Amino acid sequence: MQWRVAVGDTVTVDQTVVEVETAKAVVDVPCPYAGRVVALHGAEGEVRPVGQPLITVAEPVTGRVDGGDPPGHAVYREEERAGSGNVLIGYGTGHGSSRRRRRPRLAAATDASGASDAATASGAAVAPSAAGRQVAVADREPGPPGPAQPLVISPIVRRLARERGVDLTTVRGSGPGGVVRRADVEAAARDVTGAPADGTARLTAVPNRPATTGRQPAPGDPRPVGAQDLVIPLTGIRRTIADKLSRSRREIPEVTIWVDADATGLLETRAAINAARPDRPVSILALFARICLSGLRRYPQLNARVDTEGQRIVQSAGVHLGIAAQTDRGLVVPVLRDAERLTTTELAAELAATTAAARAGELPPARLTGGTFTLNNYGVFGVDGSTPIINHPEAALLGIGRIVDKPWVVDGQLAVRKVTQLSLTFDHRVCDGGVAGGFLRHVADCVEQPALLIATV
Structure with a gap:
């Protein structure tokens, strides 16, 4: 799971707020609310059980609050209409009760299949839309999108850009309507590094033993002294x-x-x-x-x-x-x-x-x-x-x-x-x-x- 917003950021309806990786796909998760981000539930890379909240958004309202704000001043409150069945994917079940009591608005990913197992290591879940169709949710890089967000459809393209250190806002897409394609990212990566983009996934070196062993490399041994093992988490697909x-x-x-x-x-x-x-x-x-x-x-x-x-x-x-x-x-x-x-x-x-x-x-x-x-x-x-x-x-x-x-x-x-x-x-x-x-x-x-x-x- 990778966040694209932080606490305190203002989000709009359908803005991508998180990217999570399910067992089968990498999918953007949009927020069905406009408002201010109050809380993010879960750290990047954390396993989130299906059905748990992902983000809390405070709804913007206009008017005077407790007599302290002038008319027309935009303020935020952590309230929603009682009975709203809104979930993070889709726009909920509508408003049932008309109770006056308000509750914090939670956008949650809900399991549509009734499966009891947890999401993948990057926080995957599957949630139904208003029509009941299952939609997979997946992982994304932090940082709220601005007005100059690039036209990128494929999550693979975004991930490739992250791995190659390419700023997508600087890439001109060659696809229909200016959509950024994989070839565009690879070309940009070559421009930045001067080296061919080989598509090799980045692995994090995790020390599994002392950093130095005192062993001198044998003649012809390409490994440096103190070389570390690579530990690859068995997650996602x-x-x-x-x-x-x-x-x-x-x-x-x-x-x-x-x-x-x-x-x-x-x-x-x-x-x-x-x-x-x-x-x-x-x-x-x-x-x-x-x-x-x-x-x-x-x-x-x-x-x-x-x-x-x-x-x-x-x-x-x-x-x-x-x-x-x-x-x-x-x-x-x-x-x-x-x-x-x-x-x-x-x-x-x-x-x-x-x-x-x-x-x-x-x-x-x-x-x-x-x-x-x-x-x-x-x-x-x-x-x-x-x-x-x-x-x-x-x-x-x-x-x-x-x-x-x-x-x-x-x-x-x-x-x-x-x-x-x-x-x-x-x-x-x-x-x-x-x-x-x-x-x-x-x-x-x-x-x-x-x-x-x-x-x-």
């Missing part, structure tokens, strides 16, 4: 990832199988599609997504989850396809709902837009949950294979290795082909090896012979 993967490993008896596949024909098919329709290009990931959807139609056992409390397996009617995406804040899995209803061209467009929004931190939490099957292209990291952990509570995950030139036998002759390794990690509770092997073999056959895919869609 990093903590969520750790908890979810740990739960997956504890609860799911997972098995990984793999196969090498000749992707030469698939790459040729993609090139032919893009040559015919250059205005709507199709990515190789979109073709793999289409193949997965074909396989899940044939083997729906893998498009499922295990309900441990009900002791049952639930096969999903639609395929909500998760796409693993690496971001500056960690690994996230945005979901394409009812992906089987999309054409291959639509899949490509949705994949591009969704992954871009995920990396910019612009996806709402609802887009990061509810998947039924995950596609993970770890080949972009230059690796051939992996045994990934299933995205709980899903039952399976298909991994794609890098596509590289390898010797391959074609019609009895040795040739150089584009080869990739495909891996399927599955929950052994939902199916046995026959189903999993059949699915993976179907995927590999479609990769090697794209005509088979056309015959099944």
Whole structure:
């Protein structure tokens, strides 16, 4: 949690007062009141339980108070109309009682889901708006915004600016309407430091042992004498990832199988599609997504989850396809709902837009949950294979290795082909090896012979 106002500051309606980081997003928290900040509840970096107040604002009123102020003089009082259900996100439930007794105005973040667990280490909460829609709240830097506030939509851009020491009020945005983009901040950082902006997160050195050890560095040892360990708090999205993967490993008896596949024909098919329709290009990931959807139609056992409390397996009617995406804040899995209803061209467009929004931190939490099957292209990291952990509570995950030139036998002759390794990690509770092997073999056959895919869609 990072405050953008201090006690005594004057705030306006909808002015951002704090930025907190939830388990899934970094979101600005606006204040629904105009007035003077009386109290800030919680220090920066503190864990705030869901439902606790975040800020107290005194309402400005005009008139004479106790006979001591001239007419028209703006004074402040810590009062509100009794019965106002205002919360920090949204504008409350309206005024119920007409009692004369006034109470201090508190803007609180309230848990809409009934969850009892605390917010993340940066003070996250989820609060309902007046319409009952859940809104995630997140973390922000101190300092009240002035009239020259820059046009910044993405919290990731603001965080990047803080990390690089860039004053956003001096940055001219290149986005629509002057919105400051990440590239603008990186360019400004290069101007300030003269060094490239590499996106490396800043870590705080925390001494975990005496500052000096008396040890002399060995020849060629780059570490200085008295080097300190780096202690990184396991908070925010990093903590969520750790908890979810740990739960997956504890609860799911997972098995990984793999196969090498000749992707030469698939790459040729993609090139032919893009040559015919250059205005709507199709990515190789979109073709793999289409193949997965074909396989899940044939083997729906893998498009499922295990309900441990009900002791049952639930096969999903639609395929909500998760796409693993690496971001500056960690690994996230945005979901394409009812992906089987999309054409291959639509899949490509949705994949591009969704992954871009995920990396910019612009996806709402609802887009990061509810998947039924995950596609993970770890080949972009230059690796051939992996045994990934299933995205709980899903039952399976298909991994794609890098596509590289390898010797391959074609019609009895040795040739150089584009080869990739495909891996399927599955929950052994939902199916046995026959189903999993059949699915993976179907995927590999479609990769090697794209005509088979056309015959099944």
